[in-house]
Amino acid sequence: MDIRTTAGARAVFATARVARLATVDADARPHLVPIVFALGTGAHGDTIYSAVDAKPKRTNALRRLANVRANPQVSLLADYYVDADWDALWWVRADGIGRVLEPGEDEARQAVQLLVNRYPQHRLQPPAGPVLAVDVHRWSGWSAEL
């Protein structure tokens, strides 16, 4: 499948274990954090879910949520880099609109279930905080070998 197509980029993104989330604050300043995520499909089409855990990165967690509330435009990137073979490099990107889900909501509970299924590490302590949902409006991708 061609990673440069919508379907190809989506398929590759779905298998990535980590992505980087870019949000933008009210002063148009970008903010970046790595996230683990799960891809779901529902009423909003493709939606990428990530949980805000209650651990030390609290300040950063709050910042990304405040940013999404002020400006819901977000971008997520997954990529592959290796020094030894630049012809093997690729990246995939999801651009979309973010929504903050409170822990009690149905969609938040479903998202946490997707995350727990995908990351056994989450099972001991399922995320209990808000969930960031990003409705994907555009999938894109690039590969060095194409």
Add this chain to the structure above:
Amino acid sequence: MDIRTTAGARAVFATARVARLATVDADARPHLVPIVFALGTGAHGDTIYSAVDAKPKRTNALRRLANVRANPQVSLLADYYVDADWDALWWVRADGIGRVLEPGEDEARQAVQLLVNRYPQHRLQPPAGPVLAVDVHRWSGWSAEL
């Protein structure tokens, strides 16, 4: 060295081989791409350089430069992820102000030299396009084990 300090985050970032660059367009939409980079120190303090190569990702290259010209606020992230040990995860971030250097400029030539020194892959075909310089105003970092 504590990764949460300015010096610690800077030291870890300097050893990373790949980073992700977030820029913001005139409509406050974030844009994300992975980059290889070199860290230099000069008249502007710490500056992160990345080159725009003349290869297939031309459209993305142009977008990041147009974004920086419209809004120079950028963020760069390097991180470590491994499924097997979430206690080993870390990330470092550089927030700063971008400048676009044209190929002929002294600083662009010095940047290309830094990049070629750091990435032997660049030696066969040194980057010939514009260079993005990001003057770092803030280093920050996080580690799961702290």
